[in-house]
Amino acid sequence: MGILDNKVALVTGGARGIGRAIALAFAGEGAQVAFTDIRLGGEADDLAASIRAKGVKAMAIQSDVRDFASTQNAVDAVEKEMQQIDILVNNAGITRDNLLIRMSEEEWDAVIDTNLKGTFNFCKAACRQMLRRRQGKIINIASVVGLIGNAGQVNYSASKAGIIGLTKSLAKEFGSRNIQVNAVAPGFVDTEMTEKLTAEQKKALTDLIPLKRTAKAHEIAAVVKFLASSEADYITGQVICVDGGLTM
Ligand SMILES: NC(=O)c1ccc[n+]([C@@H]2O[C@H](COP(=O)([O-])OP(=O)(O)OC[C@H]3O[C@@H](n4cnc5c(N)ncnc54)[C@H](O)[C@@H]3O)[C@@H](O)[C@H]2O)c1
Structure with a gap:
């Protein structure tokens, strides 16, 4: 018996990193x-096999979160194959870091379109059935920089602050339909997204974290799992920081 038995979950950008966990x-x-992921390949095949090895159905879907039609197709495919979506996790995200003075319009648009519009797209496509069934959990992956900001990330932190605003507004819109909408704000997690940082940058960051270490993806997944379960039925509109104490 698991806490999510008989539930159907859809995770965007799930082929690797936090989404995979x-x-x-x-x-x-x-x-x-x-x-879903923007490209499916070996990583996605491995993940689907690992999911099936746990005795449950898996489905890998190629979809670009920036594109509403592609999003709607992904949701339709899951509803056709698995009948419903009980849990939506908006996880797909990118960075294009630069100081504002050097940031191009393309860098701004790419991050806002993927992180923020992508979250809007999937919430809109998946909510119809949730509203009809009067149940659902939406968990949006934000970031601590959406709360505290970060030099060199005006695009990324704006997208994550936008996700927090979207989460709270949607929690108010959907509360009466028994749909909980929450955000998880990770601190620094060891994934490909953060691999680009130098050892020096990583040390400077770790020194600021009360727990003196970065997170593993499974530590973020544990909180998402809780929010997706009926244990969290009375939690909505919240931003849960999983950051080793960085933003307290
Ligand atoms: N790693 C961190 O330290 C950290 C910290 C805070 C928040 N986050 C957030 O966690 C989420 C996952 O990050 P991660 O570290 O696992 O990153 P990652 O780069 O390892 O994985 C992101 C996934 O999203 C997919 N993706 C990118 N653009 C897409 C698109 N247009 N459509 C569909 N899929 C797309 C990628 O292919 C990839 O599989 C992101 O929203 C990120 O902003 C990460």
Whole structure:
């Protein structure tokens, strides 16, 4: 028996990193798991096999979160194959870091379109059935920089602050339909997204974290799993920081 038995979850940008850890955590609790990514390849095949190895259904879907039509197709495919979507995790995200003075319009647009518009797209496409069924959990992956800012990331931190505003507004719109909408704000997590940092930059960052270490993806997934379960039925509109104490 798992805490997500008979639930269907959809995770965006799930082929690697935090999304992958979330997909595996859900499968480990008995959920059927569909995940999207902009490109499907070996990583996605491995993940689908690992999900199935836990005894639940898996579905890998090629979809670009920036494109509403592609998003709607992904949601339709999951609803056709798995009948419903109980849990939506908006995880797909990118960085294009630069100081504002050097940041191009393309860098701004790419990050806002992927992180913020992508979250809007999937919430809009997946909510129809949730509203009809009067149940659902939406978990949006924000970031601590959406709360505290970060030099060199005006695009990324604006997108994540936007996700927090979207989360709170949607929690108010959907509360009466028994749909909980929350955000998880990770601090610094060891994934490909953060691999570009130099050892020096990583040390400077770690020194600021009360727990004196970065996070593993499964530590973010554990909180997402809790928010996706019925244990969290009375939690909505919240931003849960999983950051080793960085933003307290
Ligand atoms: N790693 C960190 O330290 C950290 C910290 C805070 C928040 N986050 C957030 O966590 C989420 C996952 O990050 P990660 O570290 O696992 O990154 P990652 O780069 O390892 O994984 C992101 C995934 O999203 C996919 N993706 C990118 N653009 C897409 C698009 N247009 N459509 C569909 N999929 C797309 C990528 O292909 C990739 O599989 C992101 O929203 C990120 O902003 C990460």
